[in-house]
Amino acid sequence: MQQNCAATETPEVDIPALHAKYLKERDKRLRSDGQNQYLQAEDGFEEFYEGDPHLPVEPRDAIVDEIDVVVLGGGFAGLIAAHRLRQAGVEEFRIIELGGDFGGVWYWNRYPGIQIDSDSYSYLPLIEETGFMPKEKYSRGDECYEHAQRIGKHFGLYEKALFHTLIRSLEWDESISRWQIKTNRGDEIRARFIIMCQGPYNRPKLPGIPGIKDFKGHTFHTARWDYEYTGGTLHGGLDKIADKRIAVIGTGSTGVQVIPHLAAGAKHLTVFQRTPSYIYERNNAPTDPEWVKSLEPGWREARQRNFHNSGFAFYKPGEPDIICDGWTEVARNLAAKLNETNGWAAIADPVEFARLKEIEDYRSMQRLRNRVDEIVKDPETAEKLKPYYRNMCKRPVFSDEFLPTFNRPNVTLVDVAESKGVERITEKGIIAGGVEYEVDCIVFASGFEITTSLDRQFAIRPFAGRNGESLYDKWGNGFRTLHGAMTHGFPNHFATGFVQGGVTASVTRMYEQQADHIAYIVSTALERGITHIEPTAEAEENWVQTVRAKGYDNSLFTSECTPGYYNSEGEKNGRGFLGDPFWGGFYTFELLLQAWRDSGDLEGMEIRND
Ligand code: NAP
Numbered sequence: 001m002q003q004n005c006a007a008t009e010t011p012e013v014d015i016p017a018l019h020a021k022y023l024k025e026r027d028k029r030l031r032s033d034g035q036n037q038y039l040q041a042e043d044g045f046e047e048f049y050e051g052d053p054h055l056p057v058e059p060r061d062a063i064v065d066e067i068d069v070v071v072l073g074g075g076f077a078g079l080i081a082a083h084r085l086r087q088a089g090v091e092e093f094r095i096i097e098l099g100g101d102f103g104g105v106w107y108w109n110r111y112p113g114i115q116i117d118s119d120s121y122s123y124l125p126l127i128e129e130t131g132f133m134p135k136e137k138y139s140r141g142d143e144c145y146e147h148a149q150r151i152g153k154h155f156g157l158y159e160k161a162l163f164h165t166l167i168r169s170l171e172w173d174e175s176i177s178r179w180q181i182k183t184n185r186g187d188e189i190r191a192r193f194i195i196m197c198q199g200p201y202n203r204p205k206l207p208g209i210p211g212i213k214d215f216k217g218h219t220f221h222t223a224r225w226d227y228e229y230t231g232g233t234l235h236g237g238l239d240k241i242a243d244k245r246i247a248v249i250g251t252g253s254t255g256v257q258v259i260p261h262l263a264a265g266a267k268h269l270t271v272f273q274r275t276p277s278y279i280y281e282r283n284n285a286p287t288d289p290e291w292v293k294s295l296e297p298g299w300r301e302a303r304q305r306n307f308h309n310s311g312f313a314f315y316k317p318g319e320p321d322i323i324c325d326g327w328t329e330v331a332r333n334l335a336a337k338l339n340e341t342n343g344w345a346a347i348a349d350p351v352e353f354a355r356l357k358e359i360e361d362y363r364s365m366q367r368l369r370n371r372v373d374e375i376v377k378d379p380e381t382a383e384k385l386k387p388y389y390r391n392m393c394k395r396p397v398f399s400d401e402f403l404p405t406f407n408r409p410n411v412t413l414v415d416v417a418e419s420k421g422v423e424r425i426t427e428k429g430i431i432a433g434g435v436e437y438e439v440d441c442i443v444f445a446s447g448f449e450i451t452t453s454l455d456r457q458f459a460i461r462p463f464a465g466r467n468g469e470s471l472y473d474k475w476g477n478g479f480r481t482l483h484g485a486m487t488h489g490f491p492n493h494f495a496t497g498f499v500q501g502g503v504t505a506s507v508t509r510m511y512e513q514q515a516d517h518i519a520y521i522v523s524t525a526l527e528r529g530i531t532h533i534e535p536t537a538e539a540e541e542n543w544v545q546t547v548r549a550k551g552y553d554n555s556l557f558t559s560e561c562t563p564g565y566y567n568s569e570g571e572k573n574g575r576g577f578l579g580d581p582f583w584g585g586f587y588t589f590e591l592l593l594q595a596w597r598d599s600g601d602l603e604g605m606e607i608r609n610d
Contacts (some may be wrong), residue, residue: 005322029274033208063187080126120325122510194493217441250445252277268412271411274415275389330357466490
């Protein structure tokens with residue numbers, strides 16, 4: 001296992017010329033309807049979300065129940081929250097999950113080729129606690145799903161789970177100081193506390209292409225893969241589509257993983273691409289047993305900190321890059337330059353730092369464009385596959401198989417950038433550039449409700465706090481919380497995810513930080529007989545101001561990006577993917593939360609014991 005990788009060689013670039021090209025490519029794709037171009041998995045598309053292709057939904061009687069805590073979601077965020085509740089001595093809780101098992105994204109997303117895109121050792125939660133070591137640097141989807149099950153078994157969480165159950169409404173009942181929870185199974189559950197662990201990738205969305213309902217062939221979303229139709233498994237071998245013409249819409253992280261398998265199985269594959277992804281080498285490797293033997297307790301925390309420092313825009317002189325992949329390439333290369341030139345002083349000046357980083361960013365992106373030329377034989381196809389935008393405008397993607405797929409005779413790439421997406425879907429297929437492509441099946445690799453409105457993301461209606469106030473109204477113009485965890489007017493309600501908190505390179509580390517805090521508040525409230533806890537309006541306002549004071553204006557960068565969910569499809573004042581974070585530092589935030597908890601006085605909270 002590498003402990004400190006060298007800078008990656010990158011070519012010289014003409015930044016002004018590339019900048020102009022980037023803006024041109026952005027303009028080509030910008031749409032006036034922004035995020036509204038997408039359809040929700042509703043109004044005839046419910047199956048794209050509520051249908052379960054993996055496990056049958058067993059009939060059961062509706063539950064009428066009262067409990068201390070409901071954890072909404074049984075993915076990693078929910079599992080971590082539940083584990084921490086137990087550690088804090090809270091036992092009366094239920095995990096309510098739409099899937100038929102634990103796993104969240106890893107339960108639902110079982111498409112062929114699914115694999116973690118970032119370091120497994122940093123990403124997979126609770127691995128030291130469960131005595132598990134991933135088989136590879138980048139785990140396959142089944143290993144992630146099995147790990148979620150392992151956590152469930154190891155910590156006795158299955159007995160707490162209510163699977164195949166979707167929370168439809170959440171209403172705070174002031175008269176009994178409880179959340180009234182209704183589900184799609186007719187359940188009526190009252191809970192003192194609700195912890196939202198829905199995750200960012202939970203609701204698939206569909207492209208709002210005219211005629212989408214007209215298609216008479218087969219369709220599904222990648223998050224609900226139909227192996228009945230394709231054959232095979234998530235490791236590939238799609239043996240039922242050898243006589244089928246398949247279309248795939250979408251070439252983001254999911255599309256890139258799926259496309260090589262569809263191409264290998266189908267009679268013909270037509271890939272409709274609006275924006276090319278930037279694709280780093282995958283360079284997966286089995287876990288080295290010698291490295292495992294050398295690990296000391298606490299190695300994982302140290303690795304996550306390294307990923308944070310070396311890869312996540314925070315730079316520390318002398319910090320080695322032990323992650324060594326595309327996530328850390330720009331930082332690694334900049335650090336090497338600063339070492340060579342003895343130039344670390346420059347990072348104290350934000351403008352100079354941004355300038356130096358920008359150079360490495362342009363060079364790295366050029367390296368990836370050159371990589372396309374090296375792999376894809378047809379120059380016209382290669383040109384279409386080149387990403388012209390800055391690093392982190394979109395999510396980095398990793399594959400050694402995607403680009404070679406376009407050298408296959410049974411694969412056609414259709415560039416739909418000029419029309420800002422696929423023009424139309426017909427009974428028989430897809431129209432792009434005025435040409436109709438007849439297909440038997442359309443696979444939507446069109447992503448999730450990530451930065452669309454909260455009402456779309458949660459789809460919990462109503463979601464009402466004290467006095468019936470809607471959370472969607474409360475947060476309509478931006479998050480307002482204390483520490484990202486609680487919001488005034490919504491007693492006993494906790495948020496997790498990207499909401500005014502600290503952000504770091506391993507999302508599960510963020511969930512751990514949040515779960516520690518929430519478990520403390522819940523257990524303290526239960527111990528002290530607190531029936532009602534929420535931030536005061538003043539404490540909330542102070543946190544909003546703290547977040548603002550630490551924030552920085554990234555709008556020039558995002559406005560120059562090609563549209564995607566990272567920049568809310570180019571909408572001005574769009575909701576950022578990272579949810580208005582506290583930029584004072586993830587670990588600084590952790591210390592701040594710890595100090596708040598240590599003081600034991602629940603500072604800034606409005607409390608009632610009636
Ligand atoms: P995505 O990144 O949102 O990609 C959606 C794709 O659909 C894009 O290529 C988009 O093109 C295309 N599209 C949308 N509307 C279209 C239209 N009308 N015509 C043509 N194309 C259209 O979704 P995703 O690939 O599912 O990934 C979402 C996120 O999930 C990732 O960014 C990542 O955070 C996570 N994920 C993680 C992993 C992993 O770790 N292994 C794997 C998969 C996903 P444009 O780019 O032009 O909008």
